[in-house]
Amino acid sequence: MTKAIEVSALTKKYGEIGAVRGIDFEVAVGETFGFLGPNGAGKSTTIKILCTLADPTSGSARVAGYDVTRERDTVRRNIGLVFQDTTLDNYLTGEQNLRFHADLYGVPKAAFAPRQRQVLEMVGLWERRGSVVATYSGGMQRRLEIARGLLHAPRVLFLDEPTVGLDPQTRVSIWEYINELKQREDITIFLTTHYMDEAENCDRIAIIDHGQIVAIDTPEALKASIGKDRVQISTADDQAAIRALDEVFGIDAAMHENLVTFSVESGELFVPQLFARLPVAIRSVSVSRPSLDDVFMSYTGKTIRDAEASVGDRNRRIATRFSRR
Amino acid sequence: MATKDIAARETLETDELALTKTIRVAVPERSLRHDLRAVSIVWRRELIRFRTDRLRAVTSLVQPVLFLFVLGTGLSRLAGRGLPVGVDFRTFIYPGVLAMSVLFTAIFSAASIVWDREFGFLREMLVAPVRRWSIVVGKTLGGATVATFQGIIFLALAGVAHVPYNPVLLLTLVAELLLLSFTLTAFGVMMAARIKQIQAFMALTQLFVLPLFFLSGALYPLTGLPVWLTVLTRVDPLTYIVDPMRTAVFSHLSVSPVAMQALSPGVTWFGWVVPVGLSLTMVAVMGLAMLGVAIAEFRKTE
Numbered sequence: 001m002t003k004a005i006e007v008s009a010l011t012k013k014y015g016e017i018g019a020v021r022g023i024d025f026e027v028a029v030g031e032t033f034g035f036l037g038p039n040g041a042g043k044s045t046t047i048k049i050l051c052t053l054a055d056p057t058s059g060s061a062r063v064a065g066y067d068v069t070r071e072r073d074t075v076r077r078n079i080g081l082v083f084q085d086t087t088l089d090n091y092l093t094g095e096q097n098l099r100f101h102a103d104l105y106g107v108p109k110a111a112f113a114p115r116q117r118q119v120l121e122m123v124g125l126w127e128r129r130g131s132v133v134a135t136y137s138g139g140m141q142r143r144l145e146i147a148r149g150l151l152h153a154p155r156v157l158f159l160d161e162p163t164v165g166l167d168p169q170t171r172v173s174i175w176e177y178i179n180e181l182k183q184r185e186d187i188t189i190f191l192t193t194h195y196m197d198e199a200e201n202c203d204r205i206a207i208i209d210h211g212q213i214v215a216i217d218t219p220e221a222l223k224a225s226i227g228k229d230r231v232q233i234s235t236a237d238d239q240a241a242i243r244a245l246d247e248v249f250g251i252d253a254a255m256h257e258n259l260v261t262f263s264v265e266s267g268e269l270f271v272p273q274l275f276a277r278l279p280v281a282i283r284s285v286s287v288s289r290p291s292l293d294d295v296f297m298s299y300t301g302k303t304i305r306d307a308e309a310s311v312g313d314r315n316r317r318i319a320t321r322f323s324r325r
Numbered sequence: 326m327a328t329k330d331i332a333a334r335e336t337l338e339t340d341e342l343a344l345t346k347t348i349r350v351a352v353p354e355r356s357l358r359h360d361l362r363a364v365s366i367v368w369r370r371e372l373i374r375f376r377t378d379r380l381r382a383v384t385s386l387v388q389p390v391l392f393l394f395v396l397g398t399g400l401s402r403l404a405g406r407g408l409p410v411g412v413d414f415r416t417f418i419y420p421g422v423l424a425m426s427v428l429f430t431a432i433f434s435a436a437s438i439v440w441d442r443e444f445g446f447l448r449e450m451l452v453a454p455v456r457r458w459s460i461v462v463g464k465t466l467g468g469a470t471v472a473t474f475q476g477i478i479f480l481a482l483a484g485v486a487h488v489p490y491n492p493v494l495l496l497t498l499v500a501e502l503l504l505l506s507f508t509l510t511a512f513g514v515m516m517a518a519r520i521k522q523i524q525a526f527m528a529l530t531q532l533f534v535l536p537l538f539f540l541s542g543a544l545y546p547l548t549g550l551p552v553w554l555t556v557l558t559r560v561d562p563l564t565y566i567v568d569p570m571r572t573a574v575f576s577h578l579s580v581s582p583v584a585m586q587a588l589s590p591g592v593t594w595f596g597w598v599v600p601v602g603l604s605l606t607m608v609a610v611m612g613l614a615m616l617g618v619a620i621a622e623f624r625k626t627e
Binding site: 051052053054055073074076077081083085086087088089090091092096099100101103104105106 | 377441455
């Protein structure tokens with residue numbers, strides 16, 4: 001087995017709505033691979049298919065060398081899962097949650113005690129193993145889920161939005177644990193996120209939008225492919241500023257996040273000219289180096305926050321469909 | 326002293342070794358043994374939750390106690406006039422109220438599937454490399470065990486209703502409670518497979534539970550009823566467990582044959598008395614059938 005995950009021409013439809021619309025990608029063994037996209041882009045649906053929780057409408061997917069529809073149980077034995085919503089039993093202790101998992105996954109009884117200690121120490125919860133999960137903080141619960149996902153030593157670990165809903169400090173600490181884990185365990189990690197800064201922790205990233213992959217590469221290569229600085233300005237009359245940018249500089253600007261946004265080769269050289277020649281009063285300026293957010297914007301024509309605002313309607317449509325069933 | 330030190334250091338080193346080296350875990354191929362281990366842990370989880378949730382055990386006793394002591398005592402002054410001499414009205418309704426003591430617990434144990442779905446834990450079970458039947462069976466057996474415990478607590482109050490603590494009687498009643506709990510939990514699990522919201526589940530159980538109880542003959546004998554009520558009581562599955570339980574209780578009382586005929590006449594179909602064995606078999610078959618439906622429901626993938 002050379003590939004941890006192989007996906008080809010995968011689609012998933014809910015009624016007439018295509019949540020995943022024909023995606024192909026491969027993940028090498030030992031790689032940390034990120035799926036980046038706004039909510040509703042198809043990330044969670046893809047993960048559900050890869051974890052055998054949903055059947056694809058067409059196309060195929062292999063995880064750890066096994067087909068997700070035909071060899072469901074073998075796939076399940078070889079994967080660990082951390083979902084975006086907690087799947088712990090709050091009334092049990094941390095240890096009882098792990099024991100439940102071990103029995104369900106058939107972890108040999110002799111291996112359980114040392115392995116449990118190892119995964120709990122890794123996430124810093126060994127001392128708290130006897131406490132009921134309801135007394136854990138949000139970050140501790142997520143760490144316990146990661147420990148549980150690793151308990152049966154899976155070959156591929158799926159992390160669906162591993163840090164969603166956590167405060168920034170906890171997010172950082174979760175990433176420390178994941179990075180440590182990469183060094184310690186011989187494991188492939190597949191994660192989804194809609195945080196740009198987190199995607200940079202991955203070896204490779206696929207940008208997904210409206211159920212399709214629009215770009216796939218290393219974070220550095222993706223950023224290099226943009227090569228431009230992003231300038232965002234706030235002005236007295238934004239529409240006039242957009243017209244003026246086009247007339248005076250020949251720059252195509254648009255409103256994003258309520259700011260006039262555009263890209264130029266070199267931001268710090270451009271800003272003085274902007275002040276000198278733009279006929280509209282400028283209130284503030286920000287210049288940023290290309291980030292994955294810009295990558296996302298250059299491939300999809302919108303920032304990830306714009307995309308989330310518009311995807312709300314689509315999700316509502318899906319939601320009403322399902323509530324009617 | 327020195328040797329002790331070395332020994333201490335050695336354990337420390339092996340501990341450290343254990344932590345730096347990844348512990349290899351070989352998850353075995355799926356087998357029946359593995360599936361049974363899953364049944365066992367799902368079952369044990371129900372017991373752990375029951376043990377930690379003492380409040381539930383107490384609150385679910387309130388209703389049967391009210392029925393037996395408040396309603397039973399209050400009505401006995403009225404109903405007592407129709408009763409043969411020497412039989413307490415509370416003794417008469419005791420088997421039915423005993424059945425009721427497991428009714429709510431069993432169905433609410435199944436409701437925990439709906440909770441598990443809402444809180445995500447169901448997903449942890451459904452993605453595991455085990456057959457779905459092991460999850461459903463573990464859950465049903467767990468709920469049935471918990472409900473039977475609940476019934477046993479109520480059984481301890483038998484003496485107050487003048488039901489004798491005869492070992493044979495107690496064992497018979499426990500076995501019947503277990504059967505009843507199993508069938509009720511299977512019914513609840515079957516519903517929980519389809520109903521995704523806890524509010525909807527609670528509303529539906531309310532809709533089912535009280536009619537089931539009132540039509541079962543728990544509170545009145547099944548003879549001499551109007552035709553419509555006779556038909557409804559014979560359709561109610563609970564009838565076929567309340568009657569065997571009452572038969573068991575009355576066979577351990579010293580009452581006249583006339584009184585026996587008046588109070589525990591058995592279930593009749595067009596005048597034919599349904600044997601206790603057939604009643605119990607029907608309840609068991611129903612439970613197994615509902616369990617089968619529940620398993621089929623949970624095997625579906627999105």
